[in-house]
Amino acid sequence: MFLLYRTPSGMQLAQQQALRDVSLSIDEVFRSSDPLNLLQQAWEKGEASAEESTHLLAPVGSQEVWAAGVTYYRSRTARMEESEQAGGDRFYDLVYDAERPELFFKATARRIQNPGDPVGIRCDSTWNVPEPELTLAINREGQVFGATVGNDMSSRSIEGENPLYLPQAKVYSGSASLGPCLLVGSLPGPESEISLRISRGGEEAFRGTTTLSQLKRSYEELAGFLFRENDFPDGALLMTGTGIVPNHPFTLQADDIIRISISGIGTLENTVAMASDIPPSGQR
Structure with missing residues (x-):
């Protein structure tokens, strides 16, 4: 299970109190046939976030x-x-x-x-x-x-x-x-x-x-x-x-x-x- 945050500087993934910056767009998630697997791969390649963003964007792209x-x-x-x-x-x-x-x-x-x-x-x-x-x-x-x-x-x-x-x-x-x-x-x-x-x-x-x-x-x-x-x-x-x-x-x-x-x-x-x-x- 992941919590996906959209911020002005990019996407962040949270799992079990850990937060990582990940390289993907919200549209990629919605267009995927397996969004959970896509996020798992992004999580494994992501880097620990320096801080939690205080400015969040709505989790919507082209939808x-x-x-x-x-x-x-x-x-x-x-x-x-x-x-x-x-x-x-x-x-x-x-x-x-x-x-x-x-x-x-x-x-x-x-x-x-x-x-x-x-x-x-x-x-x-x-x-x-x-x-x-x-x-x-x-x-x-x-x-x-x-x-x-x-x-x-x-x-x-x-x-x-x-x-x-x-x-x-x-x-x-x-x-x-x-x-x-x-x-x-x-x-x-x-x-x-x-x-x-x-x-x-x-x-x-x-x-x-x-x-x-x-x-x-x-x-x-x-x-x-x-x-x-x-x-x-x-x-x-x-x-x-x-x-x-x-x-x-x-x-x-x-x-x-x-x-x-x-x-x-x-x-x-x-x-x-x-x-x-x-x-x-x-x-x-």
């Missing part, structure tokens, strides 16, 4: 990022509540039990925020929440080989107004973050905990936890539907849905701090900013 919805019962209930007035609640009830999962495009690599970068909330949404999600790393052959922590930011008032507004509620500046690393060689099991903490003005504004035992669909099932009649030559990342949804009327505010932790992977931390204040990706 598209997709997301699954309504994969936890809590998410089903929350989506039905937010869309009931618009008459869209029935759709979420149906997809929870359907054979085919809800999958949607979330972001290209350039739209993903790094650990420590701000994530955005829309000025035209009155109800904004983070969605903590285990995110699967899938190679070009459709094999799930690793996982990271994901934050699928969501404008719930927009999606609740009409389910057809989903792309606007989900895809905008600063709407996703990944990190702090990529776990390869061992995937989190059902007992693994996902926790969400939101701080505001130095005090805790929200705390929630769930476990992966509440995830309705298997990793392989979700990856299989994503790759069905589709191809990803650079592999893909797939957010698996959320089991933690803050109750209304809680909504994020600028300068809130979001911390999402998953057992065995680590903690992804981001501050909150207005989406319009987040610099374009080419200027970061």
